[in-house]
Amino acid sequence: MRKEEVDTPALIVDLEILQKNIVCMAEFAKSAGVKLRPMTKSHKCPAISHLQLEAGATGIQVAKLSEGEVMEAAGIKDIFISNQVVGAPKVDRLLRLAQRAKIRIAVDSVENMREISELAEARGVKIDVLLDVDTGIRRTGVLPRGPALKLASEVAKRPGLNLMGVYTHEGIVYRAKNKEELHELATKAARDMVETADLLRNNGIEIEEVSLGSTPGAKIVGKVNGVTEIRPGAYVFNDMQQLALGVCGERDLALSLLTTVISVPANDRAICDAGSKAAGPDSCAFGAFTPPGVMPKIEQVSRLGLVRTLDGEILRDVIFDSRIGEEYGLLQAKNCHELFKVGDKIEIIPLHCCGMVFLHNEIVGIRDDEVEVIWPISARGKVS
Amino acid sequence: MRKEEVDTPALIVDLEILQKNIVCMAEFAKSAGVKLRPMTKSHKCPAISHLQLEAGATGIQVAKLSEGEVMEAAGIKDIFISNQVVGAPKVDRLLRLAQRAKIRIAVDSVENMREISELAEARGVKIDVLLDVDTGIRRTGVLPRGPALKLASEVAKRPGLNLMGVYTHEGIVYRAKNKEELHELATKAARDMVETADLLRNNGIEIEEVSLGSTPGAKIVGKVNGVTEIRPGAYVFNDMQQLALGVCGERDLALSLLTTVISVPANDRAICDAGSKAAGPDSCAFGAFTPPGVMPKIEQVSRLGLVRTLDGEILRDVIFDSRIGEEYGLLQAKNCHELFKVGDKIEIIPLHCCGMVFLHNEIVGIRDDEVEVIWPISARGKVS
Numbered sequence: 001m002r003k004e005e006v007d008t009p010a011l012i013v014d015l016e017i018l019q020k021n022i023v024c025m026a027e028f029a030k031s032a033g034v035k036l037r038p039m040t041k042s043h044k045c046p047a048i049s050h051l052q053l054e055a056g057a058t059g060i061q062v063a064k065l066s067e068g069e070v071m072e073a074a075g076i077k078d079i080f081i082s083n084q085v086v087g088a089p090k091v092d093r094l095l096r097l098a099q100r101a102k103i104r105i106a107v108d109s110v111e112n113m114r115e116i117s118e119l120a121e122a123r124g125v126k127i128d129v130l131l132d133v134d135t136g137i138r139r140t141g142v143l144p145r146g147p148a149l150k151l152a153s154e155v156a157k158r159p160g161l162n163l164m165g166v167y168t169h170e171g172i173v174y175r176a177k178n179k180e181e182l183h184e185l186a187t188k189a190a191r192d193m194v195e196t197a198d199l200l201r202n203n204g205i206e207i208e209e210v211s212l213g214s215t216p217g218a219k220i221v222g223k224v225n226g227v228t229e230i231r232p233g234a235y236v237f238n239d240m241q242q243l244a245l246g247v248c249g250e251r252d253l254a255l256s257l258l259t260t261v262i263s264v265p266a267n268d269r270a271i272c273d274a275g276s277k278a279a280g281p282d283s284c285a286f287g288a289f290t291p292p293g294v295m296p297k298i299e300q301v302s303r304l305g306l307v308r309t310l311d312g313e314i315l316r317d318v319i320f321d322s323r324i325g326e327e328y329g330l331l332q333a334k335n336c337h338e339l340f341k342v343g344d345k346i347e348i349i350p351l352h353c354c355g356m357v358f359l360h361n362e363i364v365g366i367r368d369d370e371v372e373v374i375w376p377i378s379a380r381g382k383v384s
Numbered sequence: 385m386r387k388e389e390v391d392t393p394a395l396i397v398d399l400e401i402l403q404k405n406i407v408c409m410a411e412f413a414k415s416a417g418v419k420l421r422p423m424t425k426s427h428k429c430p431a432i433s434h435l436q437l438e439a440g441a442t443g444i445q446v447a448k449l450s451e452g453e454v455m456e457a458a459g460i461k462d463i464f465i466s467n468q469v470v471g472a473p474k475v476d477r478l479l480r481l482a483q484r485a486k487i488r489i490a491v492d493s494v495e496n497m498r499e500i501s502e503l504a505e506a507r508g509v510k511i512d513v514l515l516d517v518d519t520g521i522r523r524t525g526v527l528p529r530g531p532a533l534k535l536a537s538e539v540a541k542r543p544g545l546n547l548m549g550v551y552t553h554e555g556i557v558y559r560a561k562n563k564e565e566l567h568e569l570a571t572k573a574a575r576d577m578v579e580t581a582d583l584l585r586n587n588g589i590e591i592e593e594v595s596l597g598s599t600p601g602a603k604i605v606g607k608v609n610g611v612t613e614i615r616p617g618a619y620v621f622n623d624m625q626q627l628a629l630g631v632c633g634e635r636d637l638a639l640s641l642l643t644t645v646i647s648v649p650a651n652d653r654a655i656c657d658a659g660s661k662a663a664g665p666d667s668c669a670f671g672a673f674t675p676p677g678v679m680p681k682i683e684q685v686s687r688l689g690l691v692r693t694l695d696g697e698i699l700r701d702v703i704f705d706s707r708i709g710e711e712y713g714l715l716q717a718k719n720c721h722e723l724f725k726v727g728d729k730i731e732i733i734p735l736h737c738c739g740m741v742f743l744h745n746e747i748v749g750i751r752d753d754e755v756e757v758i759w760p761i762s763a764r765g766k767v768s
Binding site: 005007008009010041063064083084086087089090108109111112115134138139140141142171260261262263264265266269271273274276277278324325326327328330341342343354355358359360361380381383384 | 389391392393394425447448467468470471473474492493495496499516518522523524525526555644645646647648649650653655657658660661662708709710711712714725726727738739742743744745764765767768
């Protein structure tokens with residue numbers, strides 16, 4: 001089947017570009033002498049994790065325990081769950097998963113480490129733990145240096161836990177205004193982590209892993225002395241956000257959403273069949289949740305080329321907006337009657353690939369405009 | 385199993401309130417002498433559609449063809465697809481579906497009606513059609529009166545189509561600033577539709593159905609003379625948006641998201657395990673996509689009570705924000721160390737129920753704090 005025959009809306013990936021992105025990051029890690037542990041939340045697809053492992057990744061990172069369970073069942077045996085595993089039912093599942101695969105988890109509180117340690121000890125096992133360090137994103141995690149040392153000393157006391165490293169998501173880099181600031185923010189996060197690890201070591205705590213993770217930061221932090229592991233995710237696909245940050249070029253955009261024009265009710269708008277349930281919420285996020293002046297607004301992103309014809313031509317004067325409805329997408333332009341007719345198919349490049357992928361049941365792999373493979377997005381809906 | 389034992393994040397519904405909401409709308413429709421055809425995109429769950437039909441609904445409305453296929457397979461045989469069915473593969477599926485159930489569809493363009501009519505005629509069938517009329521929301525649809533008559537005359541000519549009505553989604557009511565304006569906007573939409581139907585009849589086109597659909601508008605348009613059908617969706621659950629519009633009260637909120645506090649890293653924030661992949665994008669939408677001054681912003685909505693303890697106490701000073709990450713939700717308050725500890729469970733009431741439901745694989749039905757049933761959200765991911 002050819003690309004244009006695929007029914008819509010459909011998530012499609014260019015297999016050539018995907019493979020190139022995967023190999024390029026693996027080669028960087030190898031040359032920088034760091035381990036690569038890709039974050040799977042961007043694709044939630046075991047087939048793509050396997051491609052990453054074949055290219056040289058040492059393991060994977062998952063966003064949630066349930067995502068880890070899906071990946072383990074698909075044959076992946078080295079998994080970092082970069083999220084707090086809280087509550088007896090989840091800890092029980094964690095310990096079972098740890099019997100089937102090499103698992104490491106994140107902790108950032110005494111309560112949580114106590115809970116996991118007690119259950120692990122009762123079953124006579126030790127769980128590998130990375131200390132969650134907050135390098136500026138202000139979600140979970142302890143602050144670097146002093147606070148990290150204090151919590152690390154608590155972890156080290158727990159018989160069911162084996163503190164083997166520190167980790168962060170240097171998400172702060174997404175707030176960079178330009179490439180220089182991106183470099184600065186990523187380097188600072190890496191230094192915070194290396195210094196924290198050294199402080200822990202100087203206090204008798206063995207720290208093997210100093211792990212950082214983000215796509216924009218990966219190739220910067222990977223070169224900082226003392227960093228042992230990078231964990232980028234979005235790089236497999238890339239998206240408008242990465243393009244806006246200068247992290248990828250137009251030829252590195254592997255993912256898009258195939259959609260059909262279903263109505264052209266006026267010359268200044270056409271309506272396609274991809275709304276917020278297919279294209280994702282992130283067109284919205286660009287206006288509302290990034291700090292003002294930091295990331296481009298939707299109109300600016302559109303200027304970079306959000307809408308593409310099936311021939312690869314970027315329609316820079318067309319603004320796509322998924323916020324007009326769950327089932328309806330807006331194509332805004334001055335000359336819609338010329339540009340679009342009912343039945344036309346176009347591609348939408350995601351603003352944020354992760355936000356689009358998890359809405360879909362499958363991803364259609366395309367090579368030379370022919371459908372080569374359809375992969376189930378098996379970890380879709382796995383949020384627990 | 386008791387509610388507090390359910391692993392998180394989990395979508396939960398209070399079965400008592402759900403049933404009350406369903407019966408109340410059915411009774412209104414009966415008393416107003418209109419048919420009730422609930423929109424299923426709000427729940428995407430055949431079990432809930434069956435409850436609605438048992439309470440007196442005459443059929444259902446689905447947002448997409450694929451949603452209709454799921455519902456038909458679950459035994460529901462009267463389905464309105466309120467969306468343009470465009471392209472040969474979809475029209476083929478539509479005609480097959482029409483062999484198994486009573487189907488009506490939406491059209492708003494000559495190109496689309498030609499495509500469907502030709503395939504229908506070739507198979508010797510007629511497809512029931514409702515003309516999509518735009519009463520202000522400016523997505524798909526033709527404008528009322530003149531433009532509607534022009535298109536209706538085209539439909540009437542097509543041998544494969546049977547034009548049996550006009551319909552609209554009076555979504556314009558969501559822009560109401562207060563109850564009076566809501567009443568005005570809904571009434572105007574209903575009058576536009578009735579006048580359009582009369583104009584068509586006066587021009588020799590038989591119009592049986594004059595159908596309007598929205599939760600805020602349902603009980604207003606249902607009383608307008610000439611309206612034959614209402615199609616509310618969100619009323620089964622209700623949400624903060626309906627509460628803000630004055631359409632429901634706090635006791636009518638059936639749906640919530642059970643989530644666990646996973647970290648309390650500072651006194652002004654706690655982090656729970658429900659981010660944008662579980663709670664939905666719509667906390668975002670409230671800031672960005674509703675016209676300024678029209679719908680309450682997230683801080684205002686929170687004042688209405690977005691966060692609830694398991695005992696039903698509404699924490700009015702806690703702001704929930706799902707925009708800090710896909711896996712992390714922010715609970716913002718002044719005294720988080722007092723309010724929350726790691727492992728605590730709370731409930732998040734959705735800003736927009738439809739935006740939360742379609743992220744989940746199942747919905748946990750609770751009665752008297754005990755799990756009674758777990759329903760699969762079978763039409764999840766059905767966006768084509």
